[in-house]
Amino acid sequence: HPQKQEGLSFVGIHIPVGRVQADDMDELARLADEYGTGELRLTVEQNIIIPNIQNSKLEALLKESLLQKFSPEPPILMKGLVACTGNQFCGQAIIETKARALKVTEEVQRRVTVTRPVRMHWTGCPNTCGQVQVADIGFMGS
Known part of the structure; x- marks a missing residue:
């Protein structure tokens, strides 16, 4: 750019x-x-x-x-994917986020054609370090 x-x-x-x-x-x-x-x-x-x-x-x-x-032009759904560290490293997190976020996003990419950016954020607990409130689609561990 x-x-x-x-x-x-x-x-x-x-x-x-x-x-x-x-x-x-x-x-x-x-x-x-x-x-x-x-x-x-x-x-x-x-x-x-x-x-x-x-x-x-x-x-x-x-x-x-x-x-x-590490692509400068990732698939459109991967481009907007954010995940907090999850329970692998955070004592507050209820769920694992990183691998789960990748797996779900890869599956959605296989099933759905998306033509515009989508911000998909994952957070492992209600502290919302993954900023789900600013995403188009947000996932929160519970």
């Missing part, structure tokens, strides 16, 4: 339900160093942005193998 600074772009990278392993984070840091200015930005949608990429480097970045795993 073009930035307001001439000759620069940013790339948004989809991180499914916000989970990234250390090796992949190291690789994301390498991409930020090699193609940008070393900066990675986190989004409220649990994704990552690499800003300040010279337009001349954009095509090479988009060919990097890590972007097969």
Whole structure:
């Protein structure tokens, strides 16, 4: 996506339900160093942005193998998927959220054609760290 600074772009990278392993984070840091200015930005949608990429480097970045795993153009339902950490790491959560959110979203994608973005958020308890109140579709553990 073009930035307001001439000759620069940013790339948004989809991180499914916000989970990234250390090796992949190291690789994301390498991409930020090699193609940008070393900066990675986190989004409220649990994704990552690499800003300040010279337009001349954009095509090479988009060919990097890590972007097969973490796509700049995810399926439309995955694009709006957010999940709190769930009971795997949170003592307040009643349900597991991350794997469940991915599984349900993958199944919905198989069954339904969606032509516009849908924000689907999951939260493991009434504390609503997954921000279900701002989603088009919200799931809350109970």
